[in-house]
Amino acid sequence: MRVTKEDWQADVREVEAVVSGRHPNPFGFLGLHEVNGQWVLRAFVPHAEMLSAFTLDDTALGHMIPRHPGGFFEAKVSISKRQPIRYHAKNAGGEWDVYDAYSFGPVLGPMDDYYMGEGNHLRLFDKLGAHEMEFEGIHGTHFAVWAPNAQRVSVVGPFNEWDGRRNPMRNRFENGIWEVFIPVLGTGTLYKYEIVGPDGVTQPLKADPFARQSEMRPKTASIVPDPTPFTWTDEKYLEERATRDWRRTPMSIYEVHLGSWRRRPDGGFLSYDQLAEQLVPYAADMGYTHIELLPISEHPYDPSWGYQPTGLYAPTARFGDPAGFARFVDAAHEAGLGVILDWVPAHFPTDAHGLSNFDGTALYEHADPRQGFHPDWNTAIYNFGRKEVVSFLLNNALYWLEKFHIDGLRVDAVASMLYLDYSRQQGEWVPNKFGGNENLEAVEFLRRVNTEAYRLHPGTFMIAEESTSWPGVSKPVDAGGLGFGFKWNMGFMNDTLRFMSRETIHRKYHHSDMTFGTVYAFSENFVLPLSHDEVVHGKGSLLEKMPGDDWQKFANLRAYFAFMWGHPGKKLLFMGQEFAQRDEWAEAKSLDWYLLDAGMHEGIRRLISDLNLAYRELPALHERDCEPEGFEWVIGNDHGNSVLAWLRKAPGSDPIMVVSNFTPVPRSGYKIPMPMAGKWVERINTDAGWYAGSNTGNQGAVVAKAVEGQHWPAEAELYLPPLSTLFLKFESV
Known part of the structure; x- marks a missing residue:
């Protein structure tokens, strides 16, 4: 007998498309649909041999009719309206319940479509990715x-046996967003996206670009995060932060790689909570104002130090979960410390589970390798001309500032973003529309990120690691600049380290290396960085760069540190250098904390602590860090003796005289012009016994005497200890 197909039954071709994972519109076919005036329910539940349907209030809708041995069922149901459906499935091995994801409406709305389409949605992190929620009466997770x-x-994961046929998503054709609400799933669910490209080829499983939590490497799945809001206790800190003008506020930054600052006795990583208990009080006790973290966004490869991130929205699982990182930031704020994150929008790795060729096309990157591939790092370059890519990155910056109360972002490798021919030969790059080498799209991206960060989060700041002379990096956008708050002064670092690495007898021929920085010191708002880049890849530690025997190495380093703290500009020092780590940094092991048992190393640590204290307490050393009226040369041309002296000033504050002697020759009766007669107290003497120096100096103070007929109104005779820097503070009567 021939069985005729009823008018409500599905076409066999559509059934086959569902079972094979090729249906172009599963939301238009699966779930509840009104067909020719009657409600029809269709479900795809692999492994089920029997399937019964129920409403959420447990009203039975009857048994479903199997239409395909792969697990496709269909039935007419008596129901008055579209609503969520629960199935009860059975087979020879057992029974289980399944909620029908295709009986739910969309979570995203038309305003989301509108702002996403414009590229102006500033809360994408609340819309895309995985969000656990209550929706249409049931608990589950929305994926987009x-x-x-x-x-x-x-969406695939252990919950559906990583089977891409089971939870295909709804295509919001207007903007290319795919979404689905999957009931029951919640906190801790592992998931990825299975994507079939435009050519019909299934891509390697992709982690969620907006994942806020990831698996511990080498695993790469995304994790549905706990939606419980974090309870912050830093309201007072944030209120005070919002009133700060950081250009005129002390900023001494401790740069840290969390994986190697200190390890557990078994060699394992400290957790975020352990770092809050150990790193935060250490940095606070040392007098720093901020901790800067090498990138903590999820990354698969430890030796990349985080600079090749695959999960920009997820704090790395190496040290715990996102709430653990929030507790770390909260503890830092309680201790009066800001937290700066290194942020990497310049490039991304080509790991198969990451953004590369995401939907089977060059989506986040440029397709042309002359624009989309970094030859230096073998990484992909973001397509800053695509509004969706700009929105992804812009939202990421705002996400860290809002959700984790981050105080500032240091943007990595800005020069590589600004120049189309960065590290490329002729013919290996594509000029801009005017024929130049400026990446105009990257410029606009940086300006927009900086504008929105400062607008939405007063008191935060943006720092550029920019190694060229691009004009106006730290000028406001409305003044034609890029809009950063600060720029790393790479010239200062290169020039001064080159000088300090020379034998002292040769320094007189290279005196300008120590003075040239003041020619441009106020062209930008500068941070003076002695960063991780200077103590890796065979460069040796700062201590080992210094010439001479061990005593001279330490004396040179002490004099250099005080020179830097007395110089205009904010300060940054990489971990380990504050106690003169001997070996260059290695990310796979802890710093050599045992060195603090040796007096010379402890002396360096004490000096950095005292320099930070002086820098914070004395307005002349920080209030005009970025303005020329805060600095004046006193002796800049004593090449023969390698002596430098300058004045630091601030309105309404006592001035500070900084004097450096970069030879091992002590100089008695050395005459220094002074801005006023009276007592000048030795606030810092890097040769003090407290710092393991030779304990020579000026008995704590000098007296400047008035002179006539000179450019300066007073003069003092100083004893300059060998390889030393002095801070002399005028004592007001």
Whole structure:
């Protein structure tokens, strides 16, 4: 007998498309649909041999009719309206319940479509990715991802045996966003996206670009995070922060790689909570104002130090979960410390589970390798001309500032973003529309990120690691600049380290290396960085760069540190250098903390602590860090003796005289012009016994006497200890 197909039953071709994972519109076919005036329910539940349907109030809708041995069922149901459905499935091995994801409406709305389409959605992190929620009466997780060129996108994980046929997503054709609400799933669920590209080829499983939590490497799945809001206790800190003008506020930054600052006795990583208990009080006790973290966004490869991130929204699982990182930031704020994150929008790695070729096309990157590939790092370059990519990165910056109360972002490798021919030969790059080498799209991206960060989060700041002479990096956008708050002064670092590495007898021929920085010191708002880049890849530690025997190495380093703290500009020092780590940094092991048992190393640590205290307490050393009226040369041309002296000033504050002697020759009766007669107290003497120096100096103070007929109104005779720097503070009567 021939069985005729009823008018409500599905076409066998559509059934086959569902079972094979090729249906172009599963939301238009699966779940509840009104067909020819009657409600029809369709479900795909692999392994089920029997399937019964129920409403959420447990009203039975009857048994479903199997239409395909792969697990496709269908039935007419008596129901008055579209609503969520629960199935009860059975097979020879057991029974289980399944909630029908295709009986739920969309979570995203038309305003999301509008702002996403414009590229002006500033809360994408609340919309895309995985969000546990209550929706249409049931608890579950909403997933959303941008993949405009895909034929199919599915959420996969252990919950569906990583089977991309089971949870294909709804395509919001207007903007290329795919979404689905999957009931029951919640905190801790592992997931990825299975994406079928425009050519029909299934891509390697992709981690969620907006994942806020990831698996511990080498695993790469995304994790549905706990939606419980974190309870912050830093309200007073944030209120005070919002009133700060950081250009005129002390900023002494301790740069840290969390994985190697200190390790557990078994060699394992400290957790975020352990770092809050150990790193935060250490940095606070040392007098720093900020901790800067090498990138903590999720990354697969430890030796990349985080600079090749695959999960920009997820604090790395190496040290714990996102709430643990929030507790770390909260503890830092309680201790009066700001937290700066290194942020990497310049490039991303090509790991198969990451952003590269995300939907089967060059989506986040440029397709042309002359624009989309970094030859130095073998990484992909973001396409800053695509509004969705700009939104992804812009939202990421705002996400860290808002969700984790981060105080500032240091933007990595800005020069590589600004120049189309960065590290490329002729013919290996594509000029801009005017024929130049400036990346105009990257410029606009940086300006927008900086503008929105400062607008939405007063008191935060943006720092550029920019190694060229690009004009106006730290000028406001409305003044034609890039809009950063600060720029790393790479010239200062290169010039002064080159000088300090020379034998002292040769320094007189290279005196300008120590003075040239003041020619441009106020062209930008500068941070003076002695960063991780200077103590890796065979460069040796700062101590080992210094010439001479061990005593001279330490004396040179002490004099150099005080020179830097007395110089205009904010300060940054990489971990370990504050106690003169001997070996260059290695990310796979702890710093050599045992060195603090040796007096010379402890002396350096004491000096950095005292320099930070002086820098914070004395307005002349910080209030005009970025303005020329805060600095004046006193002796800049004593090449023969390698002596330098300058004045630091601030309105309404006592001036500070800084004097450096960069030879091992002590100089008695050395005459220094002074801005006023009276007592000048030795606030810092790097040769003091307290710092393991030779304990020579000026008995704590000198008296400047008035002179006539000179350019300066007073003069003092000083004893300059060998390889030393002095801070002399005028004592007001």
